[in-house]
Amino acid sequence: MSDSMRAGAIWERVGRRLRAELGEDVFSSWFKSIEIDLAETDAVRLSVPTRFLKSWIDHHYKDRIIARWSEEAGQPVAIDIMVRTAAGARAVSRPRPVEEAARPAAPVPAPQRHDGTHLSAVQNTLGGSPLDPRLTFETFVQGRSNTLARAAALQVAQSRPTDAVLFNPLYIHAGVGLGKTHLLQAVAGTAQAGGRRVLYLTAEKFTFGFVAALKNQTAIAFKEALRNIDLLIIDDLQFLQGKQTQAEFCHTLNALIDAGRQIVVAGDRPPSDLENLDERVRSRLAGGLTVEIGALDENLRFDILKQKLAHARAQHPGFDVPPTVMSYVAKNVTQNGRDLDGAFNRLIATNRLTNQPVTIEMAERSIRDLVRIAEPKRVKIEDIQKIVAQHYNVSRSDILSSRRTATVVRPRQIAMYLAKTMTLRSLPEIGRRFGGRDHTTVLHAVRKIEGLVGQDPALSEEVEALKRRLND
Ligand SMILES: Nc1ncnc2c1ncn2[C@@H]1O[C@H](COP(=O)(O)OP(=O)(O)OP(=O)(O)O)[C@@H](O)[C@H]1O
Structure with a gap:
């Protein structure tokens, strides 16, 4: 077994123990996003997505992780925790040579079909991210959770250069695997086929292109080339890194919007929650149309599977999945589109390999690990404020106010603590939702209640009771 496989297995066991020792809430708040960057027998480097997570884990849990890891490994292990960079977070192809990336856009070619064999000259010249010919509007299945996002995307994709720009920027956000990239690529393909100069980039590619251009002193040409396009599409905005890159991105946004060009952006959360993003970029993004793609409901999952079956049958005419099995998969694989892809591929593979x-x-056996136990309820910050206020007999506006009397301060801190541990909201977002407070105030409240809950069984019971009410 390689060091990295061994480390993966150890981390799984360590994770199970931490979850048992600290509880599910603490575990998912602080440990879920940890990844193993480097693993050797006696030294391991873990990474987390934000500086805040790193400093919290360093201060509160690092010794415990070292102890559990060393016990599981059967020897002392040194552990280092780093903040993931764009370069380290995902495998990306090497940036194109900058002289090439920075060359101004070539004239627009004749309209092409979105068949993946030709990308527009702009896309190629600026080193755009590759388009997948399967990700089109035709293959994007519409359901309740994505109707608005699809309609806005289609409108943008089909509008002609002479049409007034309606939603700019169009910002689409959704959790993992709910179809953002699919929709963005469909926009890119459709607009390109309509003869527009389109550039589809992941935020990482934008960062690499700009940083490389700066190094090679071709930044001006890079900026000019960027501003020469009709439609700029940026995927995974949460990975846009670095102050200077963000400032450049903001200038590009402004220049393109002022020139009447269209921008489409996708991220994993609303602009207001992108805590690592420059305030100017956030507010510019929030000034257009923001639409969310919600979770895929059972009907939509079923329709996506039906579409996959039709596609698979076109290639393997003998292959079939009975409706009962389709319903079983749609009912049980609930997380996201990627898990549905995985489940469906396993059915095909098992069928083809074993006949x-x-x-x-057969489906139960092949997709067992993708079947999730009922998903936890999504808790809203407003509900937390309401229920905590009721419990402590204060009003919700007391909680949001600046009053500092003890009868209000403690419920407010408990509500902030619950907001951090029961929702995925960031500290700045929680601060904003609690009457425009600073994120350090929220952090103080979270630490305070975490500390008290450990020492005071009555308070701990009260907090647990509040959690139960919120989860009901
Ligand atoms: N409405 C839909 N119709 C058809 N396929 C879908 C739909 N929604 C998601 N999928 C499929 O689910 C898979 C994951 O979708 P996609 O990559 O677009 O997600 P994402 O939101 O960009 O995820 P991430 O946040 O990880 O980047 C893809 O294969 C995609 O085609």
Whole structure:
């Protein structure tokens, strides 16, 4: 077994122990996003996505992680925790040579079909991210959770250069695997086929392109080339890194919007929650149209599977999945589109490799690990404020106010603590939702209540009771 496989297995066991010792809430707040960057027998480097997480884990949990890891490994292990960079966070292709990336855009080619064999000259010249020919509007299945996002995306994709720009920027946000990239690529393909100069980039590619251009002193040409396009599409905005890159991105946004060009951006949360992003970029993004793609409901999951089956049958005419199995998968694989892809691919693979027909039993066996136990309820900050206020007999506006009497301060701190541990909201976002407070005030409240809950069984019971009410 390689060091990294061994480390993965150890981390799974360490994770189980931490979860048992600290509880599910603490575990998912602080440890879920940890990844193993480097693993050797006696030294491990872990990474987390934000500086805040690193400093919190360093201060509160690092010794415990070292102790559990060393116990599981059967020897002392040194552990270092780093903040993930864009370069380290995801595998990306090497940036194109900058002289090439910075060359101004070539004239627009004749309209092309979105068949993946030709990308527009702009896309190529600026080193745009590759387009997947399968990700089109035709293959994007519409459901309740994505109707608005799809409609806005289609409108943008089909508008002609002479049409007035309606929603600019169009910002689409959704959790992992809910179809953002699919929709963005469909926009890119459709607009390109309509003859517009389109550039589709992941935020990482934008960062690499700009940093490389700066190094090679070709930044001006890079900026000019960027501003020469009709439609700029940026995916995974949460990975836009660095102050200077963000400032350049902001200038590009402003220049393109002022020139009547369209911008489409996707991220994993609303602009107001992108805590690492420059305030100017956030407010510019929030000034257009922001739409969310919600979780895929069972009907939509079923329709996506149906579409996949039709596609698979076109390639393998003998392949079939009975409706009962489709319903079983749609009912049980609930997390996201990527898990649905995985489940469906396993049915095809098992069928083709073993010649077994696709039955419920076969599906149960092949997708067991993708089947989730009922998802936890999504708790809203407003509900936390309401229930905590009721419990302590104060009003919600007391909690949001600046009053500092003890009868209000403690419930407010408990509500902030619950907001941090029961929702995915960031500290700045929680601060804003609690009457425009600073994120350090929220952090103080979270630490305070975490400390008190450990020492005071009555308070701990009170907090648990509040959690139960919120989860009901
Ligand atoms: N409405 C839909 N119709 C058809 N396929 C979908 C739909 N929604 C998601 N999918 C499929 O689910 C998979 C994941 O979608 P996609 O990569 O677009 O997610 P994402 O939101 O960009 O995820 P991430 O946040 O990880 O970047 C893809 O194969 C995509 O085609």
